[in-house]
Amino acid sequence: MSPAQGEDLTAFMNAPDYQNVPVMLRTLKGEAQPRPPVWFMRQAGRYLPEYRELRSRASDFIAFCLDPEMAAEATLQPMRRFPFDAAIVFADILLIPRALGQAVWFEVGEGPKLGPLPELERLQGEVEASTGRLSAVGETLSRVRAVLEPERALIGFAGAPWTVATYMIEGGSSDRSGARTYAYQHPEALDGLIEVLVEATARYLVMQARAGAQVLKLFESWAENLPEDLFDRLVTRPHAAIVARLREAGVTAPVIGFPRGAGALVEGYAAAAGVDAVALDVSAPAGLGQRLQQRLPIQGALDPLLLRAGGAGLDRRVEQLLEQWGHGPYVFNLGHGILPDTPIAHVEQVLGRVTGWRAG
Amino acid sequence: MSPAQGEDLTAFMNAPDYQNVPVMLRTLKGEAQPRPPVWFMRQAGRYLPEYRELRSRASDFIAFCLDPEMAAEATLQPMRRFPFDAAIVFADILLIPRALGQAVWFEVGEGPKLGPLPELERLQGEVEASTGRLSAVGETLSRVRAVLEPERALIGFAGAPWTVATYMIEGGSSDRSGARTYAYQHPEALDGLIEVLVEATARYLVMQARAGAQVLKLFESWAENLPEDLFDRLVTRPHAAIVARLREAGVTAPVIGFPRGAGALVEGYAAAAGVDAVALDVSAPAGLGQRLQQRLPIQGALDPLLLRAGGAGLDRRVEQLLEQWGHGPYVFNLGHGILPDTPIAHVEQVLGRVTGWRAG
Numbered sequence: 018m019s020p021a022q023g024e025d026l027t028a029f030m031n032a033p034d035y036q037n038v039p040v041m042l043r044t045l046k047g048e049a050q051p052r053p054p055v056w057f058m059r060q061a062g063r064y065l066p067e068y069r070e071l072r073s074r075a076s077d078f079i080a081f082c083l084d085p086e087m088a089a090e091a092t093l094q095p096m097r098r099f100p101f102d103a104a105i106v107f108a109d110i111l112l113i114p115r116a117l118g119q120a121v122w123f124e125v126g127e128g129p130k131l132g133p134l135p136e137l138e139r140l141q142g143e144v145e146a147s148t149g150r151l152s153a154v155g156e157t158l159s160r161v162r163a164v165l166e167p168e169r170a171l172i173g174f175a176g177a178p179w180t181v182a183t184y185m186i187e188g189g190s191s192d193r194s195g196a197r198t199y200a201y202q203h204p205e206a207l208d209g210l211i212e213v214l215v216e217a218t219a220r221y222l223v224m225q226a227r228a229g230a231q232v233l234k235l236f237e238s239w240a241e242n243l244p245e246d247l248f249d250r251l252v253t254r255p256h257a258a259i260v261a262r263l264r265e266a267g268v269t270a271p272v273i274g275f276p277r278g279a280g281a282l283v284e285g286y287a288a289a290a291g292v293d294a295v296a297l298d299v300s301a302p303a304g305l306g307q308r309l310q311q312r313l314p315i316q317g318a319l320d321p322l323l324l325r326a327g328g329a330g331l332d333r334r335v336e337q338l339l340e341q342w343g344h345g346p347y348v349f350n351l352g353h354g355i356l357p358d359t360p361i362a363h364v365e366q367v368l369g370r371v372t373g374w375r376a377g
Numbered sequence: 378m379s380p381a382q383g384e385d386l387t388a389f390m391n392a393p394d395y396q397n398v399p400v401m402l403r404t405l406k407g408e409a410q411p412r413p414p415v416w417f418m419r420q421a422g423r424y425l426p427e428y429r430e431l432r433s434r435a436s437d438f439i440a441f442c443l444d445p446e447m448a449a450e451a452t453l454q455p456m457r458r459f460p461f462d463a464a465i466v467f468a469d470i471l472l473i474p475r476a477l478g479q480a481v482w483f484e485v486g487e488g489p490k491l492g493p494l495p496e497l498e499r500l501q502g503e504v505e506a507s508t509g510r511l512s513a514v515g516e517t518l519s520r521v522r523a524v525l526e527p528e529r530a531l532i533g534f535a536g537a538p539w540t541v542a543t544y545m546i547e548g549g550s551s552d553r554s555g556a557r558t559y560a561y562q563h564p565e566a567l568d569g570l571i572e573v574l575v576e577a578t579a580r581y582l583v584m585q586a587r588a589g590a591q592v593l594k595l596f597e598s599w600a601e602n603l604p605e606d607l608f609d610r611l612v613t614r615p616h617a618a619i620v621a622r623l624r625e626a627g628v629t630a631p632v633i634g635f636p637r638g639a640g641a642l643v644e645g646y647a648a649a650a651g652v653d654a655v656a657l658d659v660s661a662p663a664g665l666g667q668r669l670q671q672r673l674p675i676q677g678a679l680d681p682l683l684l685r686a687g688g689a690g691l692d693r694r695v696e697q698l699l700e701q702w703g704h705g706p707y708v709f710n711l712g713h714g715i716l717p718d719t720p721i722a723h724v725e726q727v728l729g730r731v732t733g734w735r736a737g
Contacts, residue, residue: 194682201686241601241638244680244712245662246697278601280640281665302605305641320604322554326561337606352604 041103041170042231044346045271045294045314053339053347054102055371056172057364059354060095061107064361067094078123082109085156092161096169099364100374103170103232104161106225108154110176110236113217114185116147128190137209144213148220155228162229173230175221177237177274178214178259179251182207193239200247207251215255219262226268234273235259235292241278248282253290260291273316277353287312299352303341310345318352319367325356327363335370401463401530402591404706405631405654405674413699413707414462415731416532417724419714420455421467424721427454438483442469445516452521456529459724460734463530463592464521466585468514470536470596473577474545476507488550497569504573508580515588522589533590535581537597537634538574538619539611542567553599560607567611575615579622586628594633595619595652601638608642613650620651633676637713647672659712663701670705678712679727685716687723695730 029035029046041054062068071090075081082088091107111129115121117140120132154173162171183196186207200207222233240252260272274292276283280300287295287309295309297317306315319338323331338349349371355364365376389395389406401414422428431450435441442448451467471489475481477500480492514533522531543556546567560567582593600612620632634652636643640660647655647669655669657677666675679698683691698709709731715724725736 197680197682198686201680201683201688201690204690242659244659244678244683244694246694248660278640278660280638280660281643281662282660283641285662285664299602299604300608300638300640300642302641302645304645318604320557320561322557323561323604326558328561330561330564334604334606 037167039102039168039170039231041348042271044348045232045273047314047346049344049346052372053343053349054170055349055368056101056103056105057095057355058105058351060099060101060105061091062355063357064355064359064364065094065098078109079112079115079121082107082112083153085153085160088153088157089160092157093164096165098361099368100372101169101368103172104165105172105174105234106154106158106161106230108157108174110174110181110238111184112151112154113147113176113181113214113221116150116221117143117213117217119185129184131184131188133188134185134210137206137213140210140213144217144220147217148224151221151224154221155224158225158228158230170231171229172232172234172273173222173225173228173270174234174236175218175225177235177252177276178211178218178255179243180237180239181214181218182210182251183239185210193242196239197242197247200251211251211255215258215262219259219266222259222263223266223268226263226270231270232273233263233268233270234275234296237274237276237279239278240276240282241280243279243282245282245285248279249285249289252276252279252282253286256286256290256292273348275316284308294346294348296348296350297352301352306342307345310342310347314346314348315342316348316350319350321351321353321356321359324351324363324367325359327360327366331363331366332370335367339371397527399462399528399530399591401708402631404708405592405633407674407706409704409706412732413703413709414530415709415728416461416463416465417455417715418465418711420459420461420465421451422715423717424715424719424724425454425458438469439472439475439481442467442472443513445513445520448513448517449520452517453524456525458721459728460732461529461728463532464525465532465534465594466514466518466521466590468517468534470534470541470598471544472511472514473507473536473541473574473581476510476581477503477573477577479545489544491544491548493548494545494570497566497573500570500573504577504580507577508584511581511584514581515584518585518588518590530591531589532592532594532633533582533585533588533630534594534596535578535585537595537612537636538571538578538615539603540597540599541574541578542570542611543599545570553602556599557602557607560611571611571615575618575622579619579626582619582623583626583628586623586630591630592633593623593628593630594635594656597634597636597639599638600636600642601640603639603642605642605645608639609645609649612636612639612642613646616646616650616652633708635676644668654706654708656708656710657712661712663697666702666707667705670702670707674706674708675702676708676710679710681711681713681716681719684711684723684727685719687720687726691723691726692730695727699731 088107187195271293275296294314299320448467547555631653635656654674659680
């Protein structure tokens with residue numbers, strides 16, 4: 018049940034400091050807003066010249082992510098330019114395999130590369146220590162929270178277990194068919210790996226919440242092409258286990274689940290994954306989002322290719338999204354990360370439409 | 378409305394030759410079967426040694442497709458080995474752009490390559506002539522129908538307009554983001570191209586039906602990642618236009634639509650695309666298929682990666698599919714084409730489960 022239907026929301030709204038609660042958090046509590054909060058996936062990134070300048074100071078992408086000063090600066094850059102309602106900590110979903118002892122590196126112009134998958138026992142032995150190896154991300158969050166305006170929320174995140182497992186199994190990016198084949202050929206080994214990742218991810222997110230993250234997001238970037246039984250086993254149940262561990266640890270930050278490519282499976286996911294909100298991808302129908310909003314807040318789902326293309330079609334689609342979903346609890350966002358060659362003027366155009374803000 | 382709820386089905390079942398109607402056609406009329414008919418996408422193909430031998434006799438894949446003797450032999454090869462309830466004509470979805478005057482070729486070990494997209498006026502001028510350039514496919518169908526047992530159905534097919542357009546625009550295979558960008562940047566040009574393809578595809582399918590195809594299938598292989606408005610414009614409406622043209626031409630063969638990757642958009646598609654049955658991909662939930670079966674027959678959706686992996690997990694998933702969908706009108710199939718390195722024994726294993734047949 019969403020707090021929108023329960024007394025939890027009433028208590029939340031009657032709290033003395035309610036007026037200071039960021040609009041992003043109010044929305045994630047199930048409250049529809051006069052205008053939805055807005056942020057963009059990969060809003061800190063290569064489409065910004067100041068990001069490219071900053072990034073050029075570090076030779077290694079992992080080192081960049083794990084340098085709290087540079088990562089905090091990258092996190093804050095889009096917040097200075099744009100009226101985003103939330104900042105998302107600058108980090109990478111592959112920091113977890115690295116913290117678990119698998120080699121991870123980035124080659125220029127290519128996707129990530131990973132070394133051989135360590136033995137399961139080896140990974141299990143690294144779970145406790147992995148969180149400490151990620152303390153730089155906590156430090157980044159603390160630094161950002163210290164300077165970010167109180168009305169803007171701070172989001173922490175992690176890659177979800179199946180998505181991270183696909184990289185760990187395949188050694189890099191691919192169409193994921195290798196990982197899905199592994200799921201069929203080595204079900205017990207994969208379940209063991211997912212269990213390790215559930216535990217490491219839950220600990221990592223607890224650490225992020227304690228360091229200042231007010232919202233947590235699980236990026237299941239590779240939920241597509243999974244049959245329902247695999248989806249339940251590899252996506253829905255691990256997400257539910259992570260949320261349960263967060264709650265056991267006393268973390269109350271709302272969790273946004275983003276099963277990209279889940280298609281029609283997203284409805285069952287929303288009902289069973291234990292997340293507080295669901296982020297939708299570009300192909301989510303209007304009616305599906307409205308049905309989900311009866312249960313929980315949704316986020317999404319402007320096509321990043323349309324944002325890059327711009328023009329009157331972009332305005333029309335933004336209006337359509339606001340119209341179809343803005344009457345319920347809704348966070349305006351893209352359906353996938355912003356593309357590096359997106360003109361900044363197009364970002365300004367959308368933010369103007371959504372918030373009434375004018376650049377300049 | 379499916380004929381399952383109407384008097385059309387009663388007339389069909391009371392016809393004197395009803396006992397001779399292939400189980401595939403009865404199912405596509407909306408009738409549930411004691412055991413579903415079964416065929417596999419790409420059942421004629423590289424996983425069969427006899428196919429590889431046959432294919433090696435033609436140097437050029439296009440020439441192979443357009444040689445009725447070889448294409449008929451390829452179509453029939455799996456029918457000799459396995460108890461498939463339907464044959465599908467051996468052809469390729471890129472024969473249409475070729476017939477419209479765009480260069481198409483296949484390089485070994487790579488996907489298809491296409492020459493520059495011709496001007497729209499040029500393409501429009503080729504629509505009428507294009508069907509004649511595809512007459513070899515009609516000849517293949519006639520040859521197959523002449524020797525195929527009457528209880529086995531013969532399927533003709535075409536690539537659906539958007540999917541074919543993605544190849545025509547991008548010049549080959551890709552993640553389709555170039556074609557989607559084109560949709561945003563050149564909406565009128567794309568609409569013109571889709572119109573050409575609707576017309577050429579409808580004529581091509583009419584020709585196939587007259588040559589002996591009893592079922593027609595529209596392969597929309599790249600329906601994924603389309604926002605709802607683009608999906609309606611580029612997928613649902615063009616499919617509906619093709620079906621309408623078929624009916625105007627007096628073609629009564631049932632049409633199966635396969636919008637692969639449509640996710641939750643498949644429900645709206647089933648309601649508006651005018652197709653007689655919907656083929657589902659691997660990620661279709663059980664409940665979605667059951668809802669669709671209230672309206673029309675469904676087909677799908679075993680994961681080709683699981684078919685290749687084999688084992689007890691394969692048996693379990695086949696049983697699950699039969700259980701969840703076998704009570705309504707259902708055609709057993711894969712959710713995507715069979716992979717070239719699939720062991721033949723796994724195909725036999727599945728066919729044994731579905732039909733009770735034993736290899737040997």
